[in-house]
Amino acid sequence: MSTSSQTPHLWEIDHPYYCEPGNFYKTGQHTEFDSWQQFVDETLFATGDPDLNLLFRWDWHKPGHHDWDGPEQLLLFFVLQRKSFNCSVQIAVTEADEPAVRAWLAERAKTVTAIWAPIALPEPEKPWLPRGGHDATCAYVSGMTTRCTCATEGGAR
Structure with missing residues (x-):
């Protein structure tokens, strides 16, 4: 490489x-x-x-x-x-x-x-980086989205 x-x-x-x-x-x-x-x-x-x-x-x-x-x-x-x-x-x-x-x-x-x-193609969305941990259902953790969906982080941003 x-x-x-x-x-x-x-x-x-x-x-x-x-x-x-x-x-x-x-x-x-x-x-x-x-x-x-x-x-x-x-x-x-x-x-x-x-x-x-x-x-x-x-x-x-x-x-x-x-x-x-x-x-x-x-x-x-x-x-x-x-x-x-x-x-x-x-x-x-x-x-x-x-x-x-x-x-x-x-x-x-x-x-x-x-x-x-x-x-020209639009710029890809920049991920919002959460400040803390994620719960098991967080779409950010699973790779389904670039946004945190944890209830502990306040939901989708």
Whole structure:
């Protein structure tokens, strides 16, 4: 597990479903790079306009995680918005690449966030933390709610 319980390593994240590399309608839309540095040095996907080459998904595959037994790799999935098609990139990576990859992904996340910002989801309700003990019927203790329902705490708040 990562050093911080709040932030898992990129290879520890198991995204729902999967994305097939390449493009169903056109062959040759999947490019492989031997290293993160090669990707950064040789392609505008790394340094170009994040709106034109919109990153919509990434998957870090590492042997021993999420039933993956192939080589360690980072898959990046893009929509080329002005051309109306998708493509993918496969990069051989190591654990040492994680800080640079994470920083790059964080920058690309800003683009996707800006697209969805007009219909942003409401903030989740913050739990009210009770001051004392709970009785056995308290919904807070059972996990049914984020609010204390104990008679001793004055009921739902």
